[in-house]
Amino acid sequence: MRKLIVLLLAISLLGVSPAQATAKAGSKCSIAGATTAVSGKKYTCIKSSGKLVWNKGVMIKKVLSLKQGVCPPKAMADKDPGITQVRANTLITMSESDAEMCAMDLEWQYRVGQRDEEMFALTRDYRIDRVTVTVMNGFITKVDLG
Numbered sequence: 001m002r003k004l005i006v007l008l009l010a011i012s013l014l015g016v017s018p019a020q021a022t023a024k025a026g027s028k029c030s031i032a033g034a035t036t037a038v039s040g041k042k043y044t045c046i047k048s049s050g051k052l053v054w055n056k057g058v059m060i061k062k063v064l065s066l067k068q069g070v071c072p073p074k075a076m077a078d079k080d081p082g083i084t085q086v087r088a089n090t091l092i093t094m095s096e097s098d099a100e101m102c103a104m105d106l107e108w109q110y111r112v113g114q115r116d117e118e119m120f121a122l123t124r125d126y127r128i129d130r131v132t133v134t135v136m137n138g139f140i141t142k143v144d145l146g
Helices: 002-013 018-022 085-091 096-105
Strands: 035-038 041-048 051-054 109-115 130-136 139-145
Touching: 085 096, 085 130, 085 139, 096 109, 096 130, 096 139
Parallel strands: 109 130
Antiparallel strands: 035 041, 041 051, 130 139
16 A cells, blocks of 8 residues: 555656746745746745745846857957857868958957968967967868967
């Protein structure tokens, strides 16, 4: 009989996450600091008036995925605080001419540090708006910032 009750209870709980089932602002939760995401909002279990309840929740930012070989959209963040490595890596797998055009469209300073086996002399000054690329067989294989 005991095994039957446990089995029925387990079956009834399948597919229903307690955190998701109750994650509404002001509803009860069981562990302070626990978080859950429901419908694009992240809720945190907080202690309010001696009770554990879900907070109002904050919207979850959608992350823009950047793919290699595809020029990213222009962003003000490229100027301040500067180009990120993730954005710069989108030049990888582009042809040398496509990468240079993309950098020009994004208003990035662009230079070639190495082409096939030939390495070029470069200044060591750091610029937040510059990328230095490595070209092998006409395609970008590496991107350095500064």
